[in-house]
Amino acid sequence: MRERLSMDKDWLFHHGDIAIPVENSHKAVYGNAKAGGIMGAASIEWNDNEWETVGLPHDWSYRQPFDREGGVPDFGYKPRGIGWYRKKFKLEPSDNGRQLLLEFDGIATYATIYLNGSVLGRNFCGYTSFVVDITDNVFYGDRPNLLVVKVDASVSEGWWYEGAGIYRHVWLTKKDPLSIADRGIWVNPVKQDGEQWLTNVETRITNERETAAEVELLSRVVRADGAVVAEERTAGRAEAGEAAVLKQELPVSSPLLWDVDAPHLYKLHSTLLVDGEERDTVTTSYGYRSIRICPDTGFYLNERPLKIKGTCNHQDHAGVGVALPDALHEYRIARLKAMGSNAYRCAHHNPAPELLEACDRLGMLVMDENRNFDSSPEGLRQVENMVTRDRNHPSVVFYSLFNEEPLQGTPVGRKIFKRMKQAILRLDDTRPVLGAMNGGVMEDGGTVDVMDIAGFNYMHGGYDRFHEKHPGQPMIGSETVSAFATRGTYVSDTALQFFDSFDRERANWGNTARESWQAINTRDYMMGTFVWTGFDYRGEPTPYEWPSVSTHFGILDTCGFPKDSYYLYQAFWLDEPVAHITGGWNWPGKEGQPVTVMTHTNCDEVALYVNGELRYRQAVELYEQCQWEIPYEPGTLRLEGYRQGKRVAVDEKITSGAACxxxxxxxxxxxxxxxxxxxxxxxxxxxxxxxxxxxxxxxxxxxxxxxxxxxxxxxxxxxxxxxxxxxxxxxxxxxxxxxxxxxxxxxxxxxxxxxxxxxxxxxxxxxxVADEPPYVLSVHERYINNWLLTQELSPERPDPNVEIHPTDMNSWEKVDVSFGPQQLLQGADGYVIYRSSITLTEREKNSSPYLYFHALSGDTEIYVNGRLLAKQSSPWPMTLEVALDDVELGDETVLSVLVGIQPDVYKPGINGAVSMGLRG
Missing domain, CATH: 2.60.40.10 (Immunoglobulins)
Structure with missing residues (x-):
């Protein structure tokens, strides 16, 4: 049966690139050209005893000091560079015959995946989840597997803080070679007449076996309370080495709908059976909901008109960079929901899976965005990865293919967009596709009229003009506002690079929150907005640079603490009454001087009191709010909000004493x-x-x-x-x-x-008390595996320290001793020599190193740097430990093992792994 295990624990990490010593010998060049023969940090022999132990998710960039001189403002002045990760792990012999997949949820940025000295995969997008099949290259039993990831974060994809490293989860899936494919299930519920729904399910079955198989697929739809509400069994045939797609239609009556206010989720339990026996099971979470776009009246969810009240967001958070624990994704979405937001734009990249799961659970619509505007095979692969991973999430309602591309208004951009859109439609034709444009919207030969929705970044002065030209084209504010504010600050200060909180500071291309929401909310054909941004983020410190290292755009700061604009959006986006005082009331030394106070309210009328004295009572215009200059006097500032003459909301600010x-x-x-x-x-x-x-x-x-x-x-x-x-x-x-x-x-x-x-x-x-999720244990021994073995047995005892000529690839054979004994030695009579070498660090030399032979048989002599250290004679495999304390260990330590063999020796020679340990 299928197992999914976490690979997050106990990685070894090295920050910086690793220079591989130049070796021009024939032996080195010849060996490096062979499968499993990669030298350097990706080889099993590489010494990682000095590396740091880390867990995933891991972002090395945010832990680096800020670098004003060498750093990039867009990246928050944080160095990135190159890093290496290594993890040694073992697989049980019972895993032999199963298909083994490694799933990387995200690596920033370019990544090369090595397993046991061979390159198995490369990835060229820091936001793409990808899978590597490792089935053919793994070892079982005593021999450890070495997984190495080289991360090149010196390459950037964005103009914001992107982090560096394996910053999302890694998983190992073990399954039968005849099984449900990775990302092989698509659940597409479609509403029928009345309260009837048809649950369309496509399931891809892969058969990595050598013979065809007759299969059955049992699919069950399960409600949140555990009730099975639909079931279907379908027969099929999977040819050897091919995939079969089984299609099913499961009718469901009156399902509980997924909605932003009531996000009901269902599960599809898929079971693959062969001859009545279960071979694989997969559970898929999904929801029943419909979306409809009208060019005149906007967005409909379950046939209910819904104004999109969204925010754009990058993925970093204070304290952890981009390596967010799962619970932090949910925390961030919950903060936005409490503000009244119902939509989240993943700017400008495909998000972590856990973020989408949180949006599913909490009822947050998602604009799922692709990072690279690219129709090459690699670009299309990235788009396809986004769709196949995310199409079962009911929260995902839009696919965005680009953000502010220079080609957006050109025929070239049009062709790129069409090819990318076609790639999406082949996999999912249920969601509208758009691009977020900051120009080119009026061009006939550009991308806009091949979009399902026209995405407007700012440009709100052009809404009406575009709608007149393209009355049948739906429109959305894919990015709006770009206002500045610093939490808890009520006087802008250029020297300190702080902005006040009165919704008047903005980028020269942007608008205030009030201007932008009025432009959106007073036009029925505008389906909604995505405000730049929900949270402040590191990098792109507009409009300032150093010492600013984060932005000022957020409605919440980098921690998720609300700025005053948070309450302004509550006033815009919530139905319940909101009354919030914007302005400080702690001004020592400014008694009697005027200070600015502003309302953030959706009430019809407000009253403002200072120390119990009514100063103002007046009507409120939603898109203007009320603002006063009030002489400061310590005490209590009180705001009361009224609807139809009835007090419905109150806020107070009280002058505080010193923090204690x-x-x-x-x-x-x-x-x-x-x-x-x-x-x-x-x-x-x-x-x-x-x-x-x-x-x-x-x-x-x-x-x-x-x-x-x-x-x-x-x-x-x-x-x-x-x-x-x-x-x-x-x-x-x-x-x-x-x-x-x-x-x-x-x-x-x-x-x-x-x-x-x-x-x-x-x-x-x-x-x-909670159990740890299943995970793959790491092995920490240093293994010695680059052994050479003499090809021919010698009838006479040879010199165990004989010199090997660098071009001799034929008298000596490279062997992997962990696989067991060499068959050529079985029943033989004579002598063979094993040869290897290791390099030790000074710490290792001073830590009482020793060699450990896991299995050794015959008449054996162990030599280190030409010196005999141990002898052992046994007709069957035995362990042997050899201390290196008394040996002078230089830059390279040469190991020679002489083995005398007789026909009655069982499994002669070195027939198990050899490792090096430290006692110090």
Whole structure:
């Protein structure tokens, strides 16, 4: 049966490229040209004992210091470069005969995948999930497999912080060679008359066997409560070495629909049977929902008109770079949902699978975006990967093929778009396809009129003109606003590179939130908007550069702390009453001086009080809001919102005292002790009365005990150069955030925070008992596998340290001793020599190294650098340990093993793996 195992644990990592010593000898050149013969860091012999141990997801870039001189502003001044990953693991003999697939969810950026000294795959997009079949190249039993990934992040695809490394999950799938194909199931529910739905299912069966097979596919539709609501059994035939596609139609009456407000999900359980016996099972999550686009009235979900209230987002988060734990994806989507957002644009790339799963669960529509505008075979492969991976997600309602491409208005761009769109339609014809354009929309020979939807990036002054020219073309604001604000800041300061929060600072190509939403919301034919951006992100620090390292565009900062505009969007996008005061009320030394106060409300009328005295009561125009200049006086600022004369919402700001303590909010009540869970810990400065201190900036240190680890910290300051991974961080305008990850176990976490002038705080986070998901264990021994063996037996005892001529490829044979004994030695009489060499670091030399022979038989003598260290005589395989303490170990240590063989020796010679260990 199918197994899916995590490969995330215990990788060895080296930051920087690895220079392979130039070897021009015939032996080196000849060997490197052979399968499994790659030299350097991808070889089993490479010494990785000095490498760092890391877990995945892993982003090495965010841990690097900011580099103003050599860094790139677009990348947040963080170095990228090249890195190497290695993981040694074993497979059980029972796995022999199964198909083995490695699935990489995302590697930034270019990646080369090596297994056991051979290149098995390359990937050229940092946002593409891809699969490598390793079935033919693996070892079973005692011999470890070596998986090596070289990551070249010196190549960039975007103009924002992209991170570097294996920053998403890696999985190993084991399955029968006759099985359901990887990404082989597509569930496409289609509404029929009344409340009837037809669940169209296509299942691809692959047969890697040598004979054809008659198969049966049993498909069951299961509701969330476990009830089976439809079932179908279909017979088919899978020819040897080919794939068969079985199509099924499962009728379902009155399913619970997937909607943004009620995201009901179903599961399809697919079981492959041969002669009545189960061979494979796959479970697919999906939902019943319909989408319809009208060029006059916009977007319809389940035949209900729905204005798209979306945000554009990159994928990094404060404290962890792009290596987000799964729970953090859900946290971010939940923050956007609470704002009233119902749509998420993956800008400008295919997202992590866990993000789409969170959107499915929480009810968030998705514009799934391709990274590279490219119709070459490689470009089409990237598009196809996006579609086959994501088409079962009910949240995905749009495919976007590009963002702001110079060719968008040209005939060349038109041809590229059409070919890419055709690639999508061959796999999924149920979702509209668009591009996000910042020009070229009025060109007849460009891409726009071959799109299903015209995507407008800004250009809201051209909405009406385009609609008049193309009245049958649906339109969406694929990217809008680009307003600037710094959380908790109410006076713009060019020197400090901070922006105020009154929705008036914007990029020269953008608009305020109020201008943009009015342009969208007052036009029925505009189906909605995707605001740039939901969250601040590292890199592209527009309009400033150093010391800014993050953007100012976000509605929330890099931690997900709301800026004031968050409440403005709540006023726009929520039906329930919202009343929020925008403006600070902590201005020591400014008593009597006017300060700006603004409303963010959807109420008809507001009243503003200062220390109980009514200052203003007036009607509110939604797209303008109210703004006043009020003489500051410490105390209480109170805003009341009214609808039809009835008070329905209240907000207060109270002048605080000095910060003297901290308050903590966690994103969940407890952490799962499964080694993968995470919790967001938001920290706020408070005064003696427990009031939030919006101006606090003290440095806070933190530590924890129990089954957890601090993955990183942030504070949302776009100009902060503090390290994300250190155990201290300054508050920024009263806030900071920690990401606490699960360390397998069930001991409660005690998180201790303390700062100057702040009362120490101990926050207990319960840890619930939870099993670790199945994962592949790593092997940490250093293996010696580059053995040569004399081709002919010598009847007389030879010199065990005989010199090998560099061009001699015939007197000596390269052998893999871990596969067992050489058959040519069985029943023989005479002598053979095994030869290998290793290079040891100074640390290894000083750590009491030893050799360990897992299986050795015959009359054996072990020589190291020409010196006899051990003898053993046995007619059957035995282990042997050889200490190297007393040997002078130079740059290269030569190993020679002389074996005397007689016909009655069982499995003669070295017939098991050889490894090197350290005692020190």
């Amino acid at each position: 303590a901290l308050r903590v909010e966690t994103s969940k009540a407890a952490l799962l002790g499964d080694g993968r869970n995470a919790v967001v810990v938001n920290v706020y400065a408070i005064d003696a009365a427990g009031r939030f201190v919006e101006t606090a900036g003290q440095r806070v240190s933190f530590s924890l005990t129990g089954s957890g680890i601090i993955l990183g910290a942030g504070n949302g300051n776009p100009n902060s150069h503090e390290a994300d991974h250190l155990m201290e961080r300054c508050l920024f305008n009263g806030c900071l955030q920690l990401i606490v990850g699960s360390d397998a176990g069930h001991n409660a976490i005690e998180l201790t925070l303390q700062g100057e002038g702040l009362q120490p705080l101990v926050q207990v986070i319960p840890v619930e």
